[in-house]
Structure formats: structure tokens, C-alpha cells
Amino acid sequence: MNVRPALARVSAVAALALLLSSCSGSDGDSGAAADAAEQTSPLSEYLDALYGGDLSPEEQERRFAEEQERTEELIAGCMQEQGFEYTPNTQSAGFVSYEDVEWEPDDRDWVSQYGYGAVTSPYTEQPAPEEEFVDPNADYVASLSESEQTAFYEALSGPMPDEEDLAEDGSYEYDWTTAGCQGAAQHEVAGEDLSQSEEFASLFAAIDELYTGMPTWPGMAELDAEWAACMDAAGHGGHATQVDAQNSVYDDLNAVYEDVAVSEDGTSTGEPDQAALDALAEREVELALADLGCREETDYRDRSTEITHEVEEQFIDDHRAELDALVAAAERD
Structure with a gap:
């Protein structure tokens, strides 16, 4: 019997994408839709x-x-x-669209149910296909x-x-x-996977370097320091950045699955410890709620969005010819 494979830690860009995600699913008004467009990463x-x-x-x-x-x-x-x-x-393999699934990491009710969406999420709760x-x-x-x-x-x-x-x-x-x-x-x-092609290797290396260096972006260190101080005051210290908090959950989740016995060919022969998963889910929600409170207190979402836009727009200015060539190559394919 197969179980969920090890999960990747949240990358800086993935975590930032979550922070910039819109909450439009909760109210559905045009203002929320406009806000979503405004938050789009350049x-x-x-x-x-x-x-x-x-x-x-x-x-x-x-x-x-x-x-x-x-x-x-x-x-x-x-x-x-x-x-x-x-x-x-x-x-x-069937195409799965999650268009109607709500991913709302800035909504307190959502976070109270899913935390970061690691142990459980609205995606994992989707009904199984009707046809076996x-x-x-x-x-x-x-x-x-x-x-x-x-x-x-x-x-x-x-x-x-x-x-x-x-x-x-x-x-x-x-x-x-x-x-x-x-x-x-x-x-x-x-x-050809253009992200793996020799032609654009230097561009994607620069993109990786850009997001790996996110904690050093102008204004980001100060923002993270305010957030970390808030988390420490809330009893959830030890995380230098918001991404670190999420990754602590994914690391613990991977540890649970790594304890599942496997056969010689790598096939899982057991199930993860449900008690351990339940305890982690409880910790995840508690941590995510504290994180949300500190993001609200520090205006993390809007400030990180502003920082990101400035950094990415500068990156685009510096690499516009390469990016335009990438888009042209993708359209040819």
C-alpha cells in the first residue's frame, strides 16, 4: 500500500505566493477581484x-x-x-482542476481548519474520481x-x-x-523543458538566486524581524522568517512519513502514525494562527507585496531581453 511521499519544504517563492494569494473566495465582490489582480507578481x-x-x-x-x-x-x-x-x-492520469477550491491563508476560519494546508488541505479533501x-x-x-x-x-x-x-x-x-x-x-x-534548457540556464539560475536571497531584499529583513519578535511574544519563537515557520511543519510531516516501513523495492508496507499526524495537525493550526496574527499586526502581506514588486520589476529591467526570449520560445512550442 502506498502512502504520501515525502513533501518538499516550502521554497521562498512558493511561500511568498501564498502570502500574495487573494482572499476573494470569501466575499466574491469586484473589489476583491481587483485586489487579486493588483497582487499579481510582475x-x-x-x-x-x-x-x-x-x-x-x-x-x-x-x-x-x-x-x-x-x-x-x-x-x-x-x-x-x-x-x-x-x-x-x-x-x-486525469486532468484535475482546483478552480473551485478555496485557498485562503489570510482567512482566520480557513487557517483554523487547515493551518498551512500541510497535514490536511481543501485539495486532499476533494472527492475521489467516480470511475475507478x-x-x-x-x-x-x-x-x-x-x-x-x-x-x-x-x-x-x-x-x-x-x-x-x-x-x-x-x-x-x-x-x-x-x-x-x-x-x-x-x-x-x-x-523541451525550457527551464532545463542550456539556452536559458543562466536566466533560471538568476531567478533561483533572486528568490533564495529574499530575506536580504531591501526592507525584508526589517519586516521579518518585526514578525519574528511578534511570534516570540506569542510563544512561538525560533523562526527567523515566515517561511521557516511553515517549513517546520513540513519537516515534521516528512519525519512522520519517513517512519513508515517500506519493502526492498521502496514500496510502503504500512501507514503513517495517525496519532502523530493528529498531534502535528493540532500544532500546525496553532502555529499558523499565531503566524496569521503576526502577519496582520505587521501588515506583512501588503509590505511584502510592495517589496516583491520593486525587486521583481528591477529584475525584469535587468533581464528583459532574456525574459522576452523565454516567452517567445514558449509560444513557439
Whole structure:
């Protein structure tokens, strides 16, 4: 039985995105919508073109379905060349739209229920698909010998990474050229991942450096210091930045899942300690509520938004030619 994999700590940019998220779902008026537009990160307007964030949910769903169908056709042809039967599996992954899910980290009722949305969130509470997934290749694979099954899956998705290729947390760097028919098909359909391309390597390195240095942005250290002093007074000290508070929850959550027993092939053989999850969820809400109170007291949202806009606009001025080339390349794909 599989359990949730280890969760990534919140990056500076991800945490800032949460802080800038709109609370428009709570009142639905036009003023809230205008506020949401005003809070949009200047740099995100460039990156949305790369990741499809500028598409409507309907457009995203349509593009996903078309790409999924084409990918599966290519996989089937590739597997046939490898000497295997393969039925295109368009049910293997469905498009999920969270358009109606409310993510409101600045709303006290929401935070009282979900905290940071780590242990539980409105996303994890979404109903399961009405149709149960059925692998169209299951019967064929079952008819193969054990060695043939191994060969089938290696042809499909590539060999398992060697131990020396694994990081300490069990992750490894994905390489489509060693990911079998799936990797080749996905690469052909999706095209080159521009964020990993040599052409834009220096640009994305600069973006990473920009957000990694967020605590040193003009005015940010002072804001974080005010927030940290408030948290200390509220009995939740020990966090230098707002991101650190969130990460403390994700670190503890990962520790709970790391205690789950696994088999030799890495498959989970147990369930996480529910009592530990319940206790962490309680701590998460308590910490997040204190965090929210301190963000309100220090006007963290508006001040961090102003700081972010100034820093990102300067970054755009300094890298405009590279960013425009990135958008142009994304539109060609």
C-alpha cells in the first residue's frame, strides 16, 4: 500500500505566493477581484507563459487531453518496436482542476481548519474520481513471465536508478533519455523543458538566486524581524522568517512519513502514525494562527507585496531581453 511521499519544504517563492494569494473566495465582490489582480507578481506574468498559467481551466484541460492522447499513441508505437503489446492508456492520469477550491491563508476560519494546508488541505479533501482506474495493460502484463514483466517495465519507463544515483532522500534527477518509451514520448509531445534548457540556464539560475536571497531584499529583513519578535511574544519563537515557520511543519510531516516501513523495492508496507499526524495537525493550526496574527499586526502581506514588486520589476529591467526570449520560445512550442 502506498502512502504520501515525502513533501518538499516550502521554497521562498512558493511561500511568498501564498502570502500574495487573494482572499476573494470569501466575499466574491469586484473589489476583491481587483485586489487579486493588483497582487499579481510582475515576474509571474512571464513565467505563466512558460507553465500554462495564462490558460483558462477549460483550455488547460483540453490541452492536457490532447497531449495525453498523443503521448499514449507514441508509447504504444515505441513499445511495439520493443516487441511488446501496449494499449494506449488515456485513463492513466486525469486532468484535475482546483478552480473551485478555496485557498485562503489570510482567512482566520480557513487557517483554523487547515493551518498551512500541510497535514490536511481543501485539495486532499476533494472527492475521489467516480470511475475507478483500470489499467488496460494489466491482463497482458500478467500473462508475461517475471523476466518478461521486468523487461516490459524497463522498456516502458526505463531501468530503476542505481543506488549511487539516488540522493539521501531517495530522489534522483530525471533524465528523459533513460526513461524508456514514456520519457521519449513525453519529451516529443511536451517539447523541451525550457527551464532545463542550456539556452536559458543562466536566466533560471538568476531567478533561483533572486528568490533564495529574499530575506536580504531591501526592507525584508526589517519586516521579518518585526514578525519574528511578534511570534516570540506569542510563544512561538525560533523562526527567523515566515517561511521557516511553515517549513517546520513540513519537516515534521516528512519525519512522520519517513517512519513508515517500506519493502526492498521502496514500496510502503504500512501507514503513517495517525496519532502523530493528529498531534502535528493540532500544532500546525496553532502555529499558523499565531503566524496569521503576526502577519496582520505587521501588515506583512501588503509590505511584502510592495517589496516583491520593486525587486521583481528591477529584475525584469535587468533581464528583459532574456525574459522576452523565454516567452517567445514558449509560444513557439
